Amino acid sequence: MNTTYTVAQAIKKGRLLIPFTSLAIWLTSIFAGIFIGAALHQVPLGLLGFPVGTLIAFAYWQYATVSWKIWAYENVRNIHELKSDALKYHLIWADSSFMQKLEIKTPSQKERLKQLERKFQQPDVFHVDLSVRDKTEIYKAKATPYIITVFALFLIGIVIRELLYNPYPDKPYLHFVITLPFAIFLLYRAYKEFRTKGPHIILSNEGITLRDTALIAWQQITSTQIKHIGRGKQMLVVNYNKTHTGTEINNLDKNALEIEQLIKVYKARFEKSRQSRF
Structure with a gap:
């Protein structure tokens, strides 16, 4: 077979x-x-x-x-x-x-x-994938803040055109009231993306490190799961020591399925190393 x-x-x-x-x-x-x-x-x-x-x-x-x-x-x-x-x-x-x-x-x-x-x-068999490095750093997708910036500038261009060529100056500028604040919000979001340094998630033989959290060792982790939290958003949830933490995994340089597979590889490595000690 x-x-x-x-x-x-x-x-x-x-x-x-x-x-x-x-x-x-x-x-x-x-x-x-x-x-x-x-x-x-x-x-x-x-x-x-x-x-x-x-x-x-x-x-x-x-x-x-x-x-x-x-x-x-x-x-x-x-x-x-x-x-x-x-x-x-x-x-x-x-x-x-x-x-x-x-x-x-x-x-x-x-x-x-x-x-x-x-x-x-018959039980599953997990082989240690030697092609995966000892540590994998997962970053925010580099193109995302550039796309957001271009779209925000496009909206600002619409607002400027409305201000210069609006044929009804006595009426309130709808674009100025709605579109401009939204464009400014997008620029602020892109600015935060540009300022973000370092990996968003680190997966390694030792455990999982999420942004702004310390290393969570494999022996502490009881389970991991990827949840859909609405509007196309996904979150990696790590359950450990009778508590849990999580982070959004949208717009990363690895998708949800790739992250899941990497977690399985590192978890299998940990289990094998623990078994070899006994």
């Missing part, structure tokens, strides 16, 4: 195959309905693209989930870690859940899944 793919590679493929492709199918169906409705001058027909697209995308999601699960269980060694991450990224449904019962699978796929689930009887 081939086990040539890592958990990270399988998750990346699953995200492309399931949610991203389902979204593409849904949007394509909606636009196709609008186009057909406009071509035939039938507005109600065009509106059918939304419910029809939703059904097609959902059916594809339920089928693709099964296909990806079989492929991943066949090709990934650490099946426990795989299942945990797949649930986290919504690639599979929880066992015995209502959504799992709606999965579309053939009798042969059901039989194959039963066979592959025997792999859960």
Whole structure:
């Protein structure tokens, strides 16, 4: 049986195959309905693209989930870690859940899944990845403050043009009241980004260091997790010594999946070194 793919590679493929492709199918169906409705001058027909697209995308999601699960269980060694991450990224449904019962699978796929689930009887194996350095420093993405600055200057340009060429000088300047303060806020944010020196997160064989916190040693850490805190924001949470701390991980030079994988590497190194001492 081939086990040539890592958990990270399988998750990346699953995200492309399931949610991203389902979204593409849904949007394509909606636009196709609008186009057909406009071509035939039938507005109600065009509106059918939304419910029809939703059904097609959902059916594809339920089928693709099964296909990806079989492929991943066949090709990934650490099946426990795989299942945990797949649930986290919504690639599979929880066992015995209502959504799992709606999965579309053939009798042969059901039989194959039963066979592959025997792999859960063996523990995961973690190898020390020697390609990862003893310490990884993760910084804020360098391009972010420049993009913010350019956008803020663009808004200020709009305000200046409004002040110079407003044909209704007796009316209040909406841009001056709303746009200018927002642009100044963006410039202040970019200034803070430029002033920020040093790494945002340090991952090492010794533990995790978040910005403005001391080193948290691996023997103190009970768990780590990446939480979605709304509006596209993500946070790395470190639980240790019956407390926790965290930091936002948006706009860093490594994404959430890369950070998770690095944490697993350093945690595995620590566990192996601790076992070798006994």
